[in-house]
Amino acid sequence: MTALLTFTDRGIYCPDGDFFIDPWRPVPRALVTHGHSDHARRGHGQYLCTHQALPVIRHRLGEITASGIAYGERRRIGGVTVSFHPAGHVPGSAQIRVERAGEVWVVSGDYKTEADGLAEAFDPVPCHAFITECTFGLPVFRWQPQAQVMAGIGAWWAANAALGRPSIIGAYSFGKAQRLMAGLTPQGPILTHGAVEDVTTILRSQGYALPETTRVTPGIDARSHPGALVIAPPSALGSVWARRFQNADEAFASGWMALRGIRRRRALGTGFTVSDHADWDGLNTAIRATGCERVFVTHGYTGPFRRWLAEQGYDAGIVETAYGDEEEETAPVAEAHP
Amino acid sequence: MKAFATLFAALDGTTKTGAKLAALTHYFQTAPEADRLWTIALLSGRRPKRSVNATELRLWAAEAAHLPLWLFEEAYAVTGDLAETIAHILPPPATASDRSLTATITFLASLTGHPPEARRAAIFAAWNELVPTERFLFNKLLTGGFRMGVSQGLMTRALATATGQDEATLAHRLMGDWSPQTTTFAALTAGAGDTGTGDTGAGSRPYPFALAAQLEGGPETLGDPADWRAEWKWDGIRGQLVHRAGAFALWSRGEELVTDRFPEFAPLADFLPQGTVVDGEILAWGSNRPLPFAQLQPRIGRKTVPKKLLTEAPARLLAYDLLEENGQDLRPLPYDTRRARLAALLADLPPTLPIALSLDVPFTDWASLSETRATSRSEMAEGIMLKRAASPYHVGRKRGDWWKWKLDPWSVDAVMIYAQSGHGRRAGLFTDFTFALRDGNDLVPFTKAYSGLTDAEFAEITRWVGKNTLERFGPVRRVTPELVFEIAFEGIQKSPRHKSGLALRFPRMARWRRDKGVDGIDTLASLHALLTATSG
Ligand SMILES: [Zn+2]
Ligand SMILES: [Zn+2]
Numbered sequence: 001m002t003a004l005l006t007f008t009d010r011g012i013y014c015p016d017g018d019f020f021i022d023p024w025r026p027v028p029r030a031l032v033t034h035g036h037s038d039h040a041r042r043g044h045g046q047y048l049c050t051h052q053a054l055p056v057i058r059h060r061l062g063e064i065t066a067s068g069i070a071y072g073e074r075r076r077i078g079g080v081t082v083s084f085h086p087a088g089h090v091p092g093s094a095q096i097r098v099e100r101a102g103e104v105w106v107v108s109g110d111y112k113t114e115a116d117g118l119a120e121a122f123d124p125v126p127c128h129a130f131i132t133e134c135t136f137g138l139p140v141f142r143w144q145p146q147a148q149v150m151a152g153i154g155a156w157w158a159a160n161a162a163l164g165r166p167s168i169i170g171a172y173s174f175g176k177a178q179r180l181m182a183g184l185t186p187q188g189p190i191l192t193h194g195a196v197e198d199v200t201t202i203l204r205s206q207g208y209a210l211p212e213t214t215r216v217t218p219g220i221d222a223r224s225h226p227g228a229l230v231i232a233p234p235s236a237l238g239s240v241w242a243r244r245f246q247n248a249d250e251a252f253a254s255g256w257m258a259l260r261g262i263r264r265r266r267a268l269g270t271g272f273t274v275s276d277h278a279d280w281d282g283l284n285t286a287i288r289a290t291g292c293e294r295v296f297v298t299h300g301y302t303g304p305f306r307r308w309l310a311e312q313g314y315d316a317g318i319v320e321t322a323y324g325d326e327e328e329e330t331a332p333v334a335e336a337h338p
Numbered sequence: 339m340k341a342f343a344t345l346f347a348a349l350d351g352t353t354k355t356g357a358k359l360a361a362l363t364h365y366f367q368t369a370p371e372a373d374r375l376w377t378i379a380l381l382s383g384r385r386p387k388r389s390v391n392a393t394e395l396r397l398w399a400a401e402a403a404h405l406p407l408w409l410f411e412e413a414y415a416v417t418g419d420l421a422e423t424i425a426h427i428l429p430p431p432a433t434a435s436d437r438s439l440t441a442t443i444t445f446l447a448s449l450t451g452h453p454p455e456a457r458r459a460a461i462f463a464a465w466n467e468l469v470p471t472e473r474f475l476f477n478k479l480l481t482g483g484f485r486m487g488v489s490q491g492l493m494t495r496a497l498a499t500a501t502g503q504d505e506a507t508l509a510h511r512l513m514g515d516w517s518p519q520t521t522t523f524a525a526l527t528a529g530a531g532d533t534g535t536g537d538t539g540a541g542s543r544p545y546p547f548a549l550a551a552q553l554e555g556g557p558e559t560l561g562d563p564a565d566w567r568a569e570w571k572w573d574g575i576r577g578q579l580v581h582r583a584g585a586f587a588l589w590s591r592g593e594e595l596v597t598d599r600f601p602e603f604a605p606l607a608d609f610l611p612q613g614t615v616v617d618g619e620i621l622a623w624g625s626n627r628p629l630p631f632a633q634l635q636p637r638i639g640r641k642t643v644p645k646k647l648l649t650e651a652p653a654r655l656l657a658y659d660l661l662e663e664n665g666q667d668l669r670p671l672p673y674d675t676r677r678a679r680l681a682a683l684l685a686d687l688p689p690t691l692p693i694a695l696s697l698d699v700p701f702t703d704w705a706s707l708s709e710t711r712a713t714s715r716s717e718m719a720e721g722i723m724l725k726r727a728a729s730p731y732h733v734g735r736k737r738g739d740w741w742k743w744k745l746d747p748w749s750v751d752a753v754m755i756y757a758q759s760g761h762g763r764r765a766g767l768f769t770d771f772t773f774a775l776r777d778g779n780d781l782v783p784f785t786k787a788y789s790g791l792t793d794a795e796f797a798e799i800t801r802w803v804g805k806n807t808l809e810r811f812g813p814v815r816r817v818t819p820e821l822v823f824e825i826a827f828e829g830i831q832k833s834p835r836h837k838s839g840l841a842l843r844f845p846r847m848a849r850w851r852r853d854k855g856v857d858g859i860d861t862l863a864s865l866h867a868l869l870t871a872t873s874g
Contacts (some may be wrong), residue, residue, distance in 0.1 A: 140426040304412040
């Protein structure tokens, strides 16, 4: 009997269901965990993702043949049964469960274990084999509770607002940006870069609770909105676009800001450690909660993390994938994604 | 530690000078006085003694975190910083405390001499009551490697604002051989301790060194050559010789007292009048010209100097400025006036003394000076110094009046064979490389270099290293010999310790030769030829 899931140069493949999960080359049928560009790519014949993930995926990929599925809904595809379960990474993100004759494999996609109040909270899924990301799979990565991080960002915003200067924070336009606007205590108006606003509008219309935001258009600048929080993709920091907010204080929100060397290398103002990926403890807790015997690690510090899991008694392997090129992960530590 | 941790976070979180200045000023006004004093000490490179070594710390940290040592090492390779690695891998603290900076340093000092078991227990307990940022600073104090991205000048400015004292006066007071154990904040900043005598006391204190800026391009932009004076730029150790009542001291530019390392200068105390401070270059001296810097090197990091060294490579001070005469501070006077007084002072000394005027290099126009500069290497100099005739002796690096116009460096094209990840700002990037030249069919490593490229280039090379690693030795990777770099350097010397038989001075990557492959690199023989041509 063939393995339930196999690893090919196009992506993770299920022979009995004849589908791929998050493939990075065009395939006839793709099951997609979430809308980040390294997981939801162009060119597939058919897409299947959660109802909640679909609008953003359609917005990003344009004309595609796609259908949605509810969290927890079981669907038969060929000789297997699949279902999608909350991954807590971004709104609509899922782990994908594949079952055949009582044998269960789960593909984690990207995930984080702490509930952020916006994305559907991570739900551990019991399985025999777990394919897990490990973007931050080293014990130096330990996130503070979200409330504490948000309080820190809030204090930074308040201090700038008191001086009458705008605060610009760089955050990935899908997920991180909305998590910030939803999690921060309002201190003034929130302005958004177009890339952020597009996604925000879509998520708001889906019913996610997001505060009021204003798209930055000509005429909006430091004078019209002193003390505003401006949320923009990291690439906009220090750019011509950002110059309209003269005197603004810049910050960057990313898990990589946990490392002092990287904070200093970016030299772009303050670094806040905010990640939509699991930290060291989160990864270990999640793996334990599945009750699995086999683990495949991908996307991150795979070498050391695999060895660590093997020493914990798991049958652990490494899967090479092409994930990890989404904006947050464009490897400030290039080591992380060789 | 909380106030100090807040200061550190503020300094570390910004690249803006104004914000750093504000944070420091606030700290110097509000922190406990003893902590202010220790902070000045740390920022000016006066470290507490180490009471634990790095090997012990790694083992203890891995143990406290319940992690295998290999995983600790993997994490360390990614952060590139031992203190940071430990700060993050330990579980959250079980209790809290707010020991002051001074109390923490005293606590660490008290560990010295205790058996490892006792030190281990004390450090475990301390880790368990500090949050990660405080832990990081605690570990930095433990390991001794403190860098806070604050220049001496910036610190002095903040201190001047906080205390209302004159900046130049403060800069002078902060020089010299004080430590938090020998003075107080009030004494240091208000000058109450200025009565200190003896060869290491406040009375022997040097002046802050005036520093030259690098002259890029030619000197034509400096204006009329008649306004300028030229000297050779020597390749030695910058030093200030201080002779005052009851004090005779030689200070290096790093504010280190080096009197004992140069015993040949002792007789100068009998000949130089009291109240004299001379600025100059310490060189190892042959019969009538300087010896290579390598001959001076054995003196560094040594408490006493072997006889052999004194006869083979005697030291000499080439004086270029007079900062104090008859106890009077000459620094505000024009350079020409100070030089004239210096020349007169030295002219009265017996010629056998190891001190001489660093002679003017005469010139009439920039073109002729440029020709003279081209001969620097045969004079055992690195290039030309240009000083404005009318300029005062500045504190630190003030652009405009003092310039160093160095010779273009030598260079060779070499291939990278090992890569190691950097530290601090460049953690996670491969930045430290070992290079090889061709020797017949072999590639022979001959130098390391770690500066000269942009962050973007380092990032690109880091990705390349990820794909082209042949072997790993801890943090070091052996890579495919493929990437070629132009290595620039200032000097070359024999070195039997190295496989290549030579060592370079100030090697750096001048540029990445993407146009060249490993077939195009230079040979080791070519460097040996250069060595033969220049030694003598
Ligand atoms: Zn993602
Ligand atoms: Zn991803």
